[in-house]
Amino acid sequence: MDKLLITGGRPIDGTIRISGAKNAALPILAATLLTKEPVTLRNLPHLNDITTMIELLVCMGVEVLINEDMSVQINAGTLKDCTAPYSLVKTMRASILVLGPLLAHFGEANVSLPGGCAIGSRPVDLHLRGMEALGAHIVMEDGYIKARRDARLTGNSYFFDTVSVTGTENVLMAAVLADGETVIENAAREPEVVDLAKCLVAMGAKIDGIGTDTLRVTGVETLHGCDYKVLPDRIEAGTYLVAGAVSGGRVMLKDVDPKSMDAVLAKLREAGAKIVTTDDTILLDMEGRRPKAVDVTTAPYPAFPTDMQAQFTVLNAVAEGTGTVEETIFENRFMHIQELHRMGAQAIIKGNTVVIQGVERLHAAPVMATDLRASASLVLAALVADGETLVDRIYHIDRGYECIEEKLQQLGASIKRVAG
């Protein structure tokens, strides 16, 4: 298993390009199942999760071509099997996103139940209820969700009890081919949901209210191919900005979407960062200062994202003062705290909140990555720790950060991959 070896204390100063968003690319890849025509996707990040989703499409019989310009062309017209097997779903929860498109377009879907993971239980009951509201018949058999429809799905109103990102995406993808109007209430408004909706519109879907909590979908009989560029990854961008903030450094990001990052940029400013944005760049400069502790509470967009929680825990761990990080989305997303303790962080978990007293220096220690963003937080801690930190189990990081060591090297960090 590969590891990352990081020597802390190097000044962080440089410019990097932000990749396409994993959490937009995955539902958009699933959406290609909604048409028999080829769909060309641009700005897909080179990540293990993207490879897994492509493998999933290929194992169903979908044709995938990589063009010379690195765009990917997907043709679901060749689909033969509506099954998402356990062997692939277990490695990536986002596989559940093929449920809505398969059911709506091909009339059936057999998708392995994704189950829990390191950050919490992550149920999919709201996805299933949404599909049932559109007329789907769903049973659980041998660990699989077996969904089918007798006739075309029928538009209906569906209210999400809890704001769910993948739930909204799944029900939206089912509704675009349903007969009549579907109103999805209490819909997630995350930029990645918006990006999926824009791609669906480019495929011929009729959706009103994009970016609001009420999506009105007028079903169409068929969708067509399109050429679509995935939006920049706001979580990757936020992670590199925190690298600048914790190190007193300067980070310039290109090909980024600052408008999708208001909550994170506001907290970085509160921590003392000078931030200048244009339409597609962000410059963060700490001018050598240590960050000030901040209080954050995770909640659905436009509030502070759960996927930036672990990184801000590290910011507070080296900040002046005491900060709190409250997690309201997942019940068990503090796995990084135990590892950060090993590096000298002063953090106490009280229920769903971590209280962190900043220290002047962290120190290197061998640490273990437990999930994607926890892993990123350990890398951030290592950048500012005294000595050499070895981060183990980095396959989690490779799910979500394209070329992390190359990008951090461009920012001046001392980091290398050690084959294990």
Ligand SMILES: CC(=O)N[C@H]1[C@@H](OP(=O)(O)OP(=O)(O)OC[C@H]2O[C@@H](n3ccc(=O)[nH]c3=O)[C@H](O)[C@@H]2O)O[C@H](CO)[C@@H](O)[C@@H]1O
């Ligand atoms: C609202 C939110 O911030 N969602 C995050 C969630 O999306 P993801 O789509 O994985 O999770 P959801 O948005 O669906 O979950 C939000 C909440 O709803 C609950 N729930 C969800 C579906 C369901 O059928 N039943 C149910 O009870 C979940 O347990 C959770 O407490 O994790 C992703 C990966 O970290 C993040 O990118 C998303 O920002």
Ligand SMILES: C=C(OP(=O)(O)O)C(=O)O
């Ligand atoms: C946890 C994440 O991804 P996933 O939902 O695919 O597990 C994430 O993007 O932070």
